[in-house]
Amino acid sequence: MSFTVTSEVTGGIAKLTLAGSLDSSSASQLQAEIQKVAGEAPTELVLYVADLTFMASAGLRMLVFAKQKLGTSVNIYLVKPQAQIIDTLQMTGIIHSVHIVDTYPA
Amino acid sequence: MAEYDLRIDYYPTHEHQDIKYRRGHVLPFGATMVPNGVNFSVYSSAATSCSLVLFEKNEPQPFAEIPFPDEFRIGNVYCMVVFDLDFERLEYGYRMDGPFEPTQGHRFDKTKILSDPYAKAMGGRDTWLGPPNWDNVYPFRSRLVFEDFDWEHDRPLEKPIEDLIVYEMHVRSFTMHPSSGAKYKGSFAGIREKIPYLKELGVNCVELLPIYEFDEWEHSKQHPDTGETLINYWGYSTVNFFSPKSGYAAAGKFGMQVDELKTLIKDLHANNIEVFLDVVFNHTAEGDHRGPTISFKGIDNKTYYMLTPEGYYFNFSGTGNTLNCNNPIVRNMVLDCLRYWASEYHIDGFRFDLAAILGRAQNGAPLNNPPLLESLAADPILAKCKLIAEAWDAGGLYQVGSFPAYGRWAEWNGKYRDGIRKFLKGDTGLIGEIAQCVQGSPWLYPTRGTTAGINFITCHDGFTLYDMVAYNDKHNYANGEDNNDGANDNESWNCGAEGETDDAYINALRHKQIKNALSILMVSQGVPMILMGDEMGRTQWGNNNTYCHDSEINWLDWGLKDKNADLYNFTKHLIAFRMAHPALRNRHHFSHNDWKGTGYPDISFHGNTAWQPDWSSNSRMLAFMLDGHYAKNGSDFDDYIYVATNMYWESAYLELPKLPEGLFWHVSVNTDMPAGTDFFPVNKEALLGDQYHFILGSRATIILVGRPQLIPEEMPITSPEEVAAVAEAQVPKAATAAKAKTTKAKVVPAVDTTAVLDPAAPVKKTKTTKPKK
Numbered sequence A: 001m002s003f004t005v006t007s008e009v010t011g012g013i014a015k016l017t018l019a020g021s022l023d024s025s026s027a028s029q030l031q032a033e034i035q036k037v038a039g040e041a042p043t044e045l046v047l048y049v050a051d052l053t054f055m056a057s058a059g060l061r062m063l064v065f066a067k068q069k070l071g072t073s074v075n076i077y078l079v080k081p082q083a084q085i086i087d088t089l090q091m092t093g094i095i096h097s098v099h100i101v102d103t104y105p106a
Numbered sequence B: 001m002a003e004y005d006l007r008i009d010y011y012p013t014h015e016h017q018d019i020k021y022r023r024g025h026v027l028p029f030g031a032t033m034v035p036n037g038v039n040f041s042v043y044s045s046a047a048t049s050c051s052l053v054l055f056e057k058n059e060p061q062p063f064a065e066i067p068f069p070d071e072f073r074i075g076n077v078y079c080m081v082v083f084d085l086d087f088e089r090l091e092y093g094y095r096m097d098g099p100f101e102p103t104q105g106h107r108f109d110k111t112k113i114l115s116d117p118y119a120k121a122m123g124g125r126d127t128w129l130g131p132p133n134w135d136n137v138y139p140f141r142s143r144l145v146f147e148d149f150d151w152e153h154d155r156p157l158e159k160p161i162e163d164l165i166v167y168e169m170h171v172r173s174f175t176m177h178p179s180s181g182a183k184y185k186g187s188f189a190g191i192r193e194k195i196p197y198l199k200e201l202g203v204n205c206v207e208l209l210p211i212y213e214f215d216e217w218e219h220s221k222q223h224p225d226t227g228e229t230l231i232n233y234w235g236y237s238t239v240n241f242f243s244p245k246s247g248y249a250a251a252g253k254f255g256m257q258v259d260e261l262k263t264l265i266k267d268l269h270a271n272n273i274e275v276f277l278d279v280v281f282n283h284t285a286e287g288d289h290r291g292p293t294i295s296f297k298g299i300d301n302k303t304y305y306m307l308t309p310e311g312y313y314f315n316f317s318g319t320g321n322t323l324n325c326n327n328p329i330v331r332n333m334v335l336d337c338l339r340y341w342a343s344e345y346h347i348d349g350f351r352f353d354l355a356a357i358l359g360r361a362q363n364g365a366p367l368n369n370p371p372l373l374e375s376l377a378a379d380p381i382l383a384k385c386k387l388i389a390e391a392w393d394a395g396g397l398y399q400v401g402s403f404p405a406y407g408r409w410a411e412w413n414g415k416y417r418d419g420i421r422k423f424l425k426g427d428t429g430l431i432g433e434i435a436q437c438v439q440g441s442p443w444l445y446p447t448r449g450t451t452a453g454i455n456f457i458t459c460h461d462g463f464t465l466y467d468m469v470a471y472n473d474k475h476n477y478a479n480g481e482d483n484n485d486g487a488n489d490n491e492s493w494n495c496g497a498e499g500e501t502d503d504a505y506i507n508a509l510r511h512k513q514i515k516n517a518l519s520i521l522m523v524s525q526g527v528p529m530i531l532m533g534d535e536m537g538r539t540q541w542g543n544n545n546t547y548c549h550d551s552e553i554n555w556l557d558w559g560l561k562d563k564n565a566d567l568y569n570f571t572k573h574l575i576a577f578r579m580a581h582p583a584l585r586n587r588h589h590f591s592h593n594d595w596k597g598t599g600y601p602d603i604s605f606h607g608n609t610a611w612q613p614d615w616s617s618n619s620r621m622l623a624f625m626l627d628g629h630y631a632k633n634g635s636d637f638d639d640y641i642y643v644a645t646n647m648y649w650e651s652a653y654l655e656l657p658k659l660p661e662g663l664f665w666h667v668s669v670n671t672d673m674p675a676g677t678d679f680f681p682v683n684k685e686a687l688l689g690d691q692y693h694f695i696l697g698s699r700a701t702i703i704l705v706g707r708p709q710l711i712p713e714e715m716p717i718t719s720p721e722e723v724a725a726v727a728e729a730q731v732p733k734a735a736t737a738a739k740a741k742t743t744k745a746k747v748v749p750a751v752d753t754t755a756v757l758d759p760a761a762p763v764k765k766t767k768t769t770k771p772k773k
Helices: A029-037 A057-068 A083-093 B170-176 B187-195 B196-203 B256-269 B294-302 B329-346 B357-359 B371-378 B414-424 B431-438 B504-523 B565-580 B628-634 B720-742 B752-759
Strands: A003-010 A013-022 A044-055 A075-079 A099-101 B014-018 B019-021 B030-034 B036-044 B049-056 B064-067 B077-083 B090-097 B121-123 B141-143 B166-169 B205-208 B212-214 B236-246 B272-278 B349-352 B386-387 B411-413 B451-454 B527-532 B605-606 B619-625 B640-646 B650-654 B662-672 B691-698 B700-707
Touching: A013 A057, A029 A057, A029 B236, A044 A083, A044 B504, A057 A075, A057 A083, A057 B720, A075 B077, A075 B236, A083 B187, B014 B720, B019 B064, B036 B090, B049 B431, B077 B121, B077 B371, B090 B294, B121 B236, B166 B170, B187 B256, B196 B565, B205 B349, B205 B527, B205 B605, B236 B256, B236 B329, B256 B272, B256 B605, B294 B329, B329 B371, B349 B431, B357 B386, B414 B431, B414 B504, B414 B691, B431 B619, B504 B527, B504 B565, B504 B640, B504 B700, B565 B628, B619 B628, B640 B650
Parallel strands: A013 A044, A044 A075, A075 A099, B166 B205, B166 B527, B205 B272, B272 B349, B349 B386, B386 B411, B411 B451, B451 B527
Antiparallel strands: A003 A013, B014 B019, B019 B077, B030 B036, B036 B077, B049 B064, B049 B090, B090 B141, B121 B141, B212 B236, B605 B619, B619 B640, B640 B700, B650 B691, B662 B700
16 A cells, blocks of 8 residues: 655644555655654654554654654654554554654644 | 665666676675665685575565675675665575585585575564465575664663572563463563563563574474474574564564564663573574574585584584584674674673583584683673573583683572572482582682572473472473473472372472572572572473473463462562672672671571581581671671571571670561561561570571661560561551661660560660661
């Protein structure tokens, strides 16, 4: 399944909407988008991932990348991740680096 | 997809099947990500040609095979950079041509695709017991890993080894049982879910049975009677030394085993728990001349394996082959491997399986000055890692006490295990040996100090602690070898019935024996190690060699924690006691002198009569006392500690050594008492009424603490029976007293001893100050 990502930054909050399958072939798209929004020094990063069906390790890498790129003080929110994505985040421990929420703002 | 780097040294010069590549870097060996590509480097001393074979993940056939051009070989090293590969979906291997001349040590086979000895992850066994495709042209596939894990502020903990309490565990067994309640059963993530348990128990180091990629299907077979599938469950058979076992990761099916393991280690460290790996550098999964060709055998057989002059495999490991560890090439691989685990995975220590093999020359003879062991001991990256040897091998080399240590190596103290086991079952002639055991075995390690010995009574090999007191003989029929496998010298005693019994007396005695064993272990100088589940009476139903069972024989039944709550609570107390008392954790041996002029030597031995131990051959009782002024070899301060252990079947009337003025004996542990009064928590110990005598039960152990008395508002206690009766009532008040102690409030030691001896006389509440620590 193909991957799409769109982004906007409003009021210092970066919002990215992800859909499809995030793997090594699509991770660079997300990386480019994170780099783009990082230029505006957001205070929070919100990823809308309800339509994201799969996240491979390259996808996880992007969360780590985002944290390093934006700084550890920038909270990262994942809005409505599917169960399989939450599982992956749990197993690898990255769930502690992000906030899982049903809506944003919560 | 890739944005080309501007560096001019990373552009393609060659092309093959539309794949671009160029000359590579000889070092580092393995596959390394470089700008826009991957550098591949592999060595072989005798190959005549080599090609790189590339697969898409899980595809049956390679998508490309690139021969290394002649000019890409420097010395014996083949290297190239290949561009535009999908890091995450790539699986790679090598095909090597060369002579097949077993008598010369060469076994090249160009029909085989070989995995990289330096691969950092393996595909092919992604999930535990996933059914293998036996027709796979390349079953164990080398993969790439990202080394961008977010460790934040973590690094190895570097705790002093004498302060460790090691918990030996099997990754899968720890949480696989349905009772574990873990979401990710049998995995690294499952252990992470159980970190609160490890914290509660109090251990500060976990030692994981092998986690290097192995093949659980190796030598798998059906039990001839039951039909049960028996497998390579423990994993003492390495496929690749740099790769974590994918089947141990819940995320292994996504290829994320590296992330999952690193997350576990990071979280254990955050909880102050070190991580040791049990590493198997003595042999590999390739077996002997009949075994499979996975990697080393086809890349450089003569270099990697010890061979007889006829070209057969030496078998010092008991498993078919022996890694040629003191060949300089292999030695470097071992060193590279350990450096990788120490730096990339933040591993705190390594336990080397059958480490005596690492001290053998290439012809198998033991070396006086084995270069590998010396290299490891002197390595700057491993400088703070604990190095622990299993100081024997299957070829008869037994080096406990004589393992080449270079001031660094510790070893599993097998003689400690044997001595304590014999003592526990009532053998005579052991009092001198037990005195050595509790001192940290100075007879074995006269110059190496107490920390040379890892003290243990049980480990994965052999009986569990419960089985040690429930079985006289091994019961290994489930292993399918007609009970012929496994050791026969178990030094165990079943307490009166073989196996499970309804006899309450026998069951009570078994629990008491377990408490005796753990008590001695936790008051011994040296580094204690306990086996997973021994704290709750785990049984393997008498099986002392459970290497092949993925079943409840190995899985930890968490229900035992409630069923044997007395054992669990007792173990927890002993661990807390050890951690609270630096006098138990010296780094150097006792001096047996009173060099501080306290009136007592650092350690003294006692018998029925104080200061007169009975060393005679029919004695089964020993007591010792530690003077807290000599804690941590005199650099710390502690209470006085008196331990007496009696393995005779009748009780012993002990005269206690007299304490300095103002100090009083308190009971911390008495294994003769039933649950509830078998121990008193740290700082809530029960004051001993009779300060001069103690009736030590049959097959029982006591631990007393000599220190100022804490606000004695109750009548003094005069006998073990009264300890039992008063214990419950006293605990809350003692708790109050303990609080008072910590806030430097009233401490009342100076009691008239005649009053203590007379239960009818009230205690004088004389206020004095606590001796300055």
